[in-house]
Amino acid sequence: MTLGLKLAPQHRVYAGFAIYSFAMGNIFPRLPDIKRAMGIEDGTLGLALIGTPIGTLIALTLATPMLERVGFRRALLWLVPLLGFTYAIAVHAPGPAALFLMLLPVGLMIGSIEIILNVEADRTEFLLKRRIMNRAHSFWSIGFFGAGLFGGALAHLGLSPQLHLALAVPMVAVAMALFVGGFEPAPARFATAGDKAPMFARPTLPILILVAVTLSAMLMEGASMDWSAIYMRTVFDSGPFVAGITVALFAFSQATTRFFADSFVDRYSPSGVARVLLATMMVGVFIVFFSPLPFISMLGFSLLGIGSSAIFPLAISAAAQRTDRAAAINVAALSQISFVAFLLGPPLLGFVSDHWGIRSAYGIGIPFIVLSLAAAGALGRRPSSNEIPEGTGSGSTRERVPARAYEA
Numbered sequence: 001m002t003l004g005l006k007l008a009p010q011h012r013v014y015a016g017f018a019i020y021s022f023a024m025g026n027i028f029p030r031l032p033d034i035k036r037a038m039g040i041e042d043g044t045l046g047l048a049l050i051g052t053p054i055g056t057l058i059a060l061t062l063a064t065p066m067l068e069r070v071g072f073r074r075a076l077l078w079l080v081p082l083l084g085f086t087y088a089i090a091v092h093a094p095g096p097a098a099l100f101l102m103l104l105p106v107g108l109m110i111g112s113i114e115i116i117l118n119v120e121a122d123r124t125e126f127l128l129k130r131r132i133m134n135r136a137h138s139f140w141s142i143g144f145f146g147a148g149l150f151g152g153a154l155a156h157l158g159l160s161p162q163l164h165l166a167l168a169v170p171m172v173a174v175a176m177a178l179f180v181g182g183f184e185p186a187p188a189r190f191a192t193a194g195d196k197a198p199m200f201a202r203p204t205l206p207i208l209i210l211v212a213v214t215l216s217a218m219l220m221e222g223a224s225m226d227w228s229a230i231y232m233r234t235v236f237d238s239g240p241f242v243a244g245i246t247v248a249l250f251a252f253s254q255a256t257t258r259f260f261a262d263s264f265v266d267r268y269s270p271s272g273v274a275r276v277l278l279a280t281m282m283v284g285v286f287i288v289f290f291s292p293l294p295f296i297s298m299l300g301f302s303l304l305g306i307g308s309s310a311i312f313p314l315a316i317s318a319a320a321q322r323t324d325r326a327a328a329i330n331v332a333a334l335s336q337i338s339f340v341a342f343l344l345g346p347p348l349l350g351f352v353s354d355h356w357g358i359r360s361a362y363g364i365g366i367p368f369i370v371l372s373l374a375a376a377g378a379l380g381r382r383p384s385s386n387e388i389p390e391g392t393g394s395g396s397t398r399e400r401v402p403a404r405a406y407e408a
Helices: 009-025 028-038 042-049 051-062 064-070 072-090 096-128 133-156 161-180 205-235 240-267 270-290 294-307 311-320 327-338 340-356 358-363 365-379 394-398
Strands: none
Touching: 009 072, 009 096, 009 133, 009 161, 028 042, 028 096, 028 133, 028 161, 028 205, 028 240, 042 051, 042 096, 042 205, 042 340, 051 064, 051 096, 051 327, 064 072, 064 096, 072 096, 072 161, 096 133, 133 161, 133 240, 133 311, 205 240, 205 270, 205 294, 205 311, 205 327, 205 340, 205 358, 205 365, 240 270, 240 294, 270 294, 270 311, 270 358, 270 365, 311 327, 311 365, 340 358, 358 365
16 A cells, blocks of 8 residues: 655655654753663663664664565564654663663664665665665764754753653654655565675675774764763753754764765765765864864764764775675675674773763774774775666675665
8 A cells, every 4th residue: 555655766765764763863862861860870871772783783684584574665664663662662761771671672673674774775776777875874864963953952842851752753653654655665686696695794804904994983973873962961061952953963964975975986086085084083083072162062073974974885885896705795794893883882982981081982983093094995996986886786785784884
């Protein structure tokens, strides 16, 4: 049954990414309130938040066969509203241990939605014969930007996190019915018999170098999403609206960069674009670390959004284009190892914040950025073709191994 508006296939993909990120993004402006209500320190909150990436990694590894049996359309239309609902339930957790357990199913849903949307974006690229992946992920950031604004406004009005996230559930459900209700999965690409990736793909030395390229972006993206609101409340005693706006600014700058990234990658070399982004991220980290004023810190978080925007997709493309073994296995190895940054990020940054202050939680990103700059040459020096490279998406890569590409 067809519901909602009649949209082009790529527009449904964009809407799916935006609504999904709005559903998951509302909790982040409210983390300071959740932390205060539980009476816990940053390190304890970081350990509680790790429930989401653990569940996500499990889903990325195991969920594909089940989703294929259920059907992508049915799964997507149910999972996105359920994601908002499970977040609304999780914020009722009385303590950090309960929050950890209640975020595990949240992570399972996030991983499953990532699989569906990234595969659908990849198939739609092939259908249209042009790139849409970075633009699709720019809409993810746009949805997160909207969640930051909405969450900051409701926090400023004094609504509790529980009521705030409950209000987001019907908004997400209506938006899914309106904009994604008519979704029909794009035809699968052809796939060769020997390309299926193992459950855990062993990384080679070139893949480990690509992992080094991505680590700083993944760590700083997680730090900005999880901790920027707490940073503003802790360092400057900012109000909830300013904290929410900071989360939104990070997402807006990331969205804008992702929206135009494909054209820059086509015009310049992937490694050159990556070095510019990493240098921008470095400036953002220094600003956040030394900032004396709230608006200067907000500029720093905006630069972190720009810098972290396209590093991971560039690495995914470089892994898929390697010829040493099947593209699926290289993409799987890069995705699974890089995702460890999301597992280790929240507790690592919380531990650093507890012992040396929350500014230091961002300063720890500097050596990782230096490492990424040193390894950036692995992304390649030739400009990318305007045509989608043969075998760099398809059933032989992302379609079989849909990672948590580009985001978060």
